[in-house]
Amino acid sequence: MDxxxxxxxxxKSEKTxxxxxxxxxxxxxxxxLSPVLVIFSLFMFIPVVFALYMSFHQWGMIGNPEFVxxxxxxxxxxxxxxxxxxxxxxxFSLSVPFKVGIALFIAVLLNQKIKGLAFFRAxxxxxxxxxxxxxxxxWQWMFSPSYGFVNFMLEKxxxxxxxxxIDSKQAMIVLIIVSIWKGxxxxxxxxxxxxxxxxxxxYEAAEIDGANSWQKFWHITVPxxxxxxxxxxxxxxxxxxxxxxxxxxxxGGGPGxxxxxxxxxxxxxxxQRFNMGYASAAAxxxxxxxxxxxxxxxxxxxxxxx
Amino acid sequence: MNKFKMSLFLVFVxxxxxxxxxxxxxxxTTKSGDEEVELRFIVNNDIPELVEQVEQFEAExxxxxxxxxxxxxxxxxxxxxxxxxxxxxxxxxxxxVLATKRYANLDLLLDLAPNLSExxxxxxxxSTMVSVQNGEKIYGLPHFTDEISLFYNKDLFEKAGVEVPxxxxxxxxxxxxxxxxxxxxxxNGLKYGVSTGNDVSQFLPFLYQNNGSVLNQDQTAAGINTxxxxxAIEWFKTWFDRGLASxxxxxxSEKADELFKQxxxxxxxxxxxxxxxFNNDIKDFxxxxxxxxxxxxxxTKLGGSNIVAFKNTKHSEAVVKLMKYLTSTxxxxxxxxxxxxxxTRASAQEAVDYGSIAEDMKIIIDEVNNVPTFAVAxxxxxxxxxxxxxxxxxxxxxxxxxxSPEEAAKEMERQINTSVLKK
Numbered sequence: 242m243d244x245x246x247x248x249x250x251x252x253k254s255e256k257t258x259x260x261x262x263x264x265x266x267x268x269x270x271x272x273x274l275s276p277v278l279v280i281f282s283l284f285m286f287i288p289v290v291f292a293l294y295m296s297f298h299q300w301g302m303i304g305n306p307e308f309v310x311x312x313x314x315x316x317x318x319x320x321x322x323x324x325x326x327x328x329x330x331x332x333f334s335l336s337v338p339f340k341v342g343i344a345l346f347i348a349v350l351l352n353q354k355i356k357g358l359a360f361f362r363a364x365x366x367x368x369x370x371x372x373x374x375x376x377x378x379x380w381q382w383m384f385s386p387s388y389g390f391v392n393f394m395l396e397k398x399x400x401x402x403x404x405x406x407i408d409s410k411q412a413m414i415v416l417i418i419v420s421i422w423k424g425x426x427x428x429x430x431x432x433x434x435x436x437x438x439x440x441x442x443x444y445e446a447a448e449i450d451g452a453n454s455w456q457k458f459w460h461i462t463v464p465x466x467x468x469x470x471x472x473x474x475x476x477x478x479x480x481x482x483x484x485x486x487x488x489x490x491x492x493g494g495g496p497g498x499x500x501x502x503x504x505x506x507x508x509x510x511x512x513q514r515f516n517m518g519y520a521s522a523a524a525x526x527x528x529x530x531x532x533x534x535x536x537x538x539x540x541x542x543x544x545x546x547x
Numbered sequence: 548m549n550k551f552k553m554s555l556f557l558v559f560v561x562x563x564x565x566x567x568x569x570x571x572x573x574x575x576t577t578k579s580g581d582e583e584v585e586l587r588f589i590v591n592n593d594i595p596e597l598v599e600q601v602e603q604f605e606a607e608x609x610x611x612x613x614x615x616x617x618x619x620x621x622x623x624x625x626x627x628x629x630x631x632x633x634x635x636x637x638x639x640x641x642x643x644v645l646a647t648k649r650y651a652n653l654d655l656l657l658d659l660a661p662n663l664s665e666x667x668x669x670x671x672x673x674s675t676m677v678s679v680q681n682g683e684k685i686y687g688l689p690h691f692t693d694e695i696s697l698f699y700n701k702d703l704f705e706k707a708g709v710e711v712p713x714x715x716x717x718x719x720x721x722x723x724x725x726x727x728x729x730x731x732x733x734x735n736g737l738k739y740g741v742s743t744g745n746d747v748s749q750f751l752p753f754l755y756q757n758n759g760s761v762l763n764q765d766q767t768a769a770g771i772n773t774x775x776x777x778x779a780i781e782w783f784k785t786w787f788d789r790g791l792a793s794x795x796x797x798x799x800s801e802k803a804d805e806l807f808k809q810x811x812x813x814x815x816x817x818x819x820x821x822x823x824x825f826n827n828d829i830k831d832f833x834x835x836x837x838x839x840x841x842x843x844x845x846x847t848k849l850g851g852s853n854i855v856a857f858k859n860t861k862h863s864e865a866v867v868k869l870m871k872y873l874t875s876t877x878x879x880x881x882x883x884x885x886x887x888x889x890x891t892r893a894s895a896q897e898a899v900d901y902g903s904i905a906e907d908m909k910i911i912i913d914e915v916n917n918v919p920t921f922a923v924a925x926x927x928x929x930x931x932x933x934x935x936x937x938x939x940x941x942x943x944x945x946x947x948x949x950x951s952p953e954e955a956a957k958e959m960e961r962q963i964n965t966s967v968l969k970k
Binding site for chain 1: 550551553554555557558561624625628629631632653655745794795798799800801805806929930932933935936939940941943944947949950962965966967969
């Protein structure tokens, strides 16, 4: 009897020890992760949850928030200016396929063995290191009607002068041109890395089968670059939805409201009118839009791949 | 096992870091009993003349140290608001006038009335006190003011044989003003006759001149959708329709002050504070300030800054001392002369010596001292910051012919009521 008991006891204590070790094993990663977790919670998680909470309140940053239910969301969806800013953001984002296409095209060119390769790569990457505000100011000056470089060149070439920045229909085009110029380098870098990971042997096999350059590009490069393309597409799309500084500096949202984008709208509500709750609601709607778009894109590529 | 200890250690370090930082915060606040006093003074934009005077103050008061933190104006409000919301309000704030009411209404500011003598109170100009006074209470001291002014190119005017008005009482009406612009433009073969910059505050004088306003009289709703206001917008549009003003400059793709400095623009409506820049940069021609036109009334828009103190300050005595030092007749007139701005005290306006720009400053001061109070009330409120963007985008649409003045006024009214005033 005693022996049985002691065995049982031993068994029990072994079990608890095993459980203890198991627990410790589970806890260890969290211990190591704790610095990151604390920082992440402080600067990401808590603000994100707080913004959700705020989106149901009226709050001017100082003073006590007042609960208003879904009023902020209702008002938001009824505000024509909000829809204008959504429309403008989408128009701006329509440039994403161009941005990705141009980056891919130039990446393929720069993947060849040509003279001065390093120079070209550096030249295309150069705008990426500039700050958005500097880029904005430079291009505002470039497009300035009476002393800008663009008009100077047009004049030399005997072409009609432009004043795109004071034309509601054309101001957005300026923003798109500038953002293509600014963002090209980083996409290019990603594509180049993707291109270099495609094994040479695949191309060689295709050459033996008699494939021409176009066939090689279409049947090898494009499919094998799909993961990179997906990544670039999502990053560029999210980036283009987040456009603010460029529009803020070059056009300030004008002329009229023709370049007023979503983030500008949120900024204006939050920091010029101190409607923190309302701005939080707008930010959440913005988040949902981005989330759905990303989901759709991932689906599209998945079904394509299968 | 070792790993477990290490991870525990990491958590421990983290916790102790949090505790230590919390304690050190507490220590800072209990230090007030010391003789040495440290003040936090937040200043909008970089103002070397002010910093210099604060340094002089420190030299004269050895036990007071003033730490100045400068924040550029375009980030000013978001940063200051965040500080206040996080219980880190400074002792003193150098703020654009329009923010004063916001902090006063939130009951954050120190009442200075008990520290001012009746003579001192009377010395400050009534128009500048509008932004700091609430009944008997005084929530800040106006430090300087400026306005939207009319500068003109004397050489171009002379060539065209056009005279500028001699006094505030005999100034141009709207029609005469635009005719003068047209005449000077034609006589000199220029592209433009008069322009504003892209800041919508440069349109506001004309709104007020027609007895219009952005908000209604008791500031509870928009007042822009009224015949007087719409008429002002309509008239402003004619500047562009008659080819007198630069759309580019109003929309911001080129700079009116550059055009003026290059001698390509006979008249510019801009901030009076630019007078120093003009004085330094313009070498090829003579320029001067003259009176803005008048329609129903004479009016302009004022700007300027106030010094306010937060009531939670632990050093109210030192704070008041510094505020009074900076707004003393002597220091204020020195500051105003150096910056080309206008003192807010009658005694300082008398004492100030502007040197070579004295004649022009006389005109500017004359205008400042004659702004109707309804106009001052219209822009001396925090909502100004909120409604400015609405005016900007809607006026741009009018100038480009995309909206009629009536449509724009209606949209301004809607946005001001729903978003700025939260009706």
